[in-house]
Amino acid sequence: MNVLDRPLRPGDPVAIIEDEAVNRRTTGWIVEEADFTPVPVARIPASLDELFAEIEDKAVAVLCDHRLGRGGSVSYYGAEVVAKSNRRKIPAVLLTSYANSDENSTIRRWRSDIPMLLSRGADSDPERLAEAFSLTEEECRGIYTEARKPYRVIVRVQDCRYGPEGVVAECVITAWQPRTTVDVPASMITERLDMPIDRLVGKRLSADVNIYAPTAGELYFRDFSMGPGVPAGW
Template identity: 30%
Template sequence: MNIRKIAIVDDDPNSRKNMKFRVEDSGFEPVIIEGTFGNNKKRLIDTILGLDLYGVVSDHHLSPGKMASFFGAELLADLYDNQIPNILITQFFDQDADTSIRKYRQKLPAVIGRGGSDDYDLIGNLLKMSEKEFKEGPSHERKPHRALIRIDNMQRSIGEGLIEGIITNWNSDVTVKFPTELIPKNVQSQMNRDKVNRLLAFVNTGAVDSRELYISDIHLAPSFEGIDGLD
């Protein structure tokens, strides 16, 4: 029986070694990706696509060890388009969830914190979940729905490339931050910095944890297109 291969993308030698053991214990053959790729994401993707792989496990921060200047999330988002099951691992899940991970979260079925579980089946189960999304579509927790995002104070909520708002049909008690660049420039130009802004977007409102949320296809709510009554 052929053992399926899993590529490991990580800039830290110790982390690569630890992940190698986890991949082996999950019943796969680990393939360590080595080298320096700078900002040449295409070369790294071509290297991965040239291998006979079942899936990819990647660290999020690839720059400290000078492996790549881009994030692992960006790499895996492109591999998602090639329908390669993948898992993103990060030591800074809480720190990056709203920023460099949320930017690509729609194409990241499985994101876990480093060392967060001793379950030897975890890698295999998460890769199967990722594969299932390609074959059957998103799960309840990952399926996008039209949602309303309320931004009470745009001036206050913008900082360090982030904006914060309340996704009212997900959890009206929780403020969610997301990269401002997810809002198209033409929409940003029409938003009022002194009043409540309401945006429509697609959000996976079945998510249990705010770190699992993704936001896409943002545009102005109808009230900003001449329909009164929301204020």
């Protein structure tokens, strides 16, 4: 079943993808309190295709941790799982202890397909989970809240620096907050434009951005392209 067939219902099975047994157990309690049936994925496959085959066989929704590779055999992050699950119309929510530390890097890369990010602890309650699934279902149907709607805007690369997950582009989105820089993985830009990182600084680009996001952590970027040139006389 996918979300286009029918909405999630009480008792529906929700796959829990978490590599730590203690967190799988506590996450299962949250899922139960939200009136769903927890389906723990005890062994996380090395291949995403294998993981989705298991999910589609056992569950109709997904609740996933972000850092899944601590055992050494998994090369993908939970943000990728959640984003690709939502693209398949299987509602998925990201629940992680690393929301603040990873939101500008490995989460930002997939944020356009992650309607709601939950922080373990602060958001570890059934009401927040139910809200997250509801928002995710709506987006799977193409219905966006104002804070999540994409707009084609100019993104200026002010600087680049090395971060924990590679080179980060410090970007200014005038249509959002013109005096604030937002970190974006530089590879998200260079892989779209076939441009070396050392040529990014000063470039005016065009991208889809949810400019009504209330915080920088909730911003997403997709479909980068070269923006218009600088007007004469600037």
